[in-house]
Amino acid sequence: MTTAIVVDDEQHIVEYVQAKLATLWPQLNIVGTANNGRTALAAARELNPDIAFLDIHMPGMTGLELAEALPPACKIVFITAYDQFALAAFEQAAVDYLLKPIQDERLRQTVTRLQQRAHTDANERQNLIAAIKQALPQKQDRYLQWIRAGLSDTTQLIAVEEVIYFQADQKYTTVVTPTGEHLIRRSIKDLEVQLDPAQFWRVHRGIIVRVEQIVKATRDLRGRYTLTLRDSADTLRSSASYSHHFKQM
Template identity: 45%
Template sequence: MNTISALIADDEPLLRERLRSHLAALWPALTVIGDARNGAEALELFELHQPDIVFLDIRMPGLDGIATARALARRAQLVFVTAYDQYALQAFEQGAVDYLVKPVDPARLADTVQRLQGRLATRLADGGALDAMLDQLASRLGQRAAAPAWLHWIRASVGNSVRLIPVEQVRYLRAEEKYTLVAWEEGEALIRTSIKELMQQLDPNRFVQTHRAVIVNLAHVGAVTRGMNETAQLHLRGSDETLPVSRSYLQHFRQM
């Protein structure tokens, strides 16, 4: 009997972990081959492992779920994961793929698992119906754009364990060679996500870039000291640490 495999693509680490946990309980024979944080990573992992099923968040930074689904070209069973129930209920009426609404309900996921098992017996959905559904979904999302799903958690290795760090606890992020240092209320950790990628995923009302290698959480800024040549130093609350503000990013702090 062939092993059935799946890929999970969602920009929120906690949601990926919960979906993986629910699937392990409901479908023990299913192998989850990996997690992707965005559409580009999902396509890379798909080409490497060729899973039978892909769980796709509709809203992801960069290549979103709809564009990713088109790029997969009907080579897998698709399950869209969405925070926007009104879109799902109407756009998925054609039944070309399934959907889950965040936060994922185990009972709803159990129904999805049953449908997937049935579809896998007959392989892939009709291509015309899938293309029509993707067009309809893209149209509905374009007509009523939802608020971006900003990053809520950062997954980082700390010693022998993996921590899910709430972004509100992050004080700053700093590029260090091939890694990014995450400094948060309980300590420090290294991740492989670049400063550029993180800036695209973080809420710009809460996080700003101060330097090509530094992002700061504004809630942790206590004071700003102006320097020479249109530069500055940020003083963090409850700490002696300072962070540089280069000329290119000083506009974020002119009113402070």
């Protein structure tokens, strides 16, 4: 008998899929359900199901991450609401997927395909997941996105996306945004390695500036540049040793 698990962070979707499958594929034995990736993985390892219906968007561990960790023999059907990136990837990779709200006809087609397909190829699945991941918008989690600035008793959060420039101020660093300045206890050197180099340039020993903010770079005889900024009246001075950014301009 074919076995399956159904995983969705919303319990009533799990129940809904279960009920639909019961009428469309009565022989299918749903051996387990779960509401998050981690319990689903534990269940899959214990029950070793033939098929897994997986919601993509779940807290903790996403459906894609879960799919990668499932036993290779397990066939996977992704479930998702509107998600333009994922859908394009599914179509391209010819993956089985169900759109929320789930339509009977679509589920019937999926069931037929699952019944016809005897086994899955582990390599094939890895390739599919890789293709989907590539199509999804890249997470920029390699780079710093939030900066904590301590105010008297609370910690304010500044989005890195809003920063115009950073300027070293003795042991501290001044963070300049369109709405004001904040002092943080982090060095320019430490910030430089954590910021996206495509978005931030270090133009001086003590200055990192958002590239997008530079309106004009004026060169003087000593090879230094004076930078005019878009959202700040301040002008910045680059030093000759950090002016390689402007050479090609």
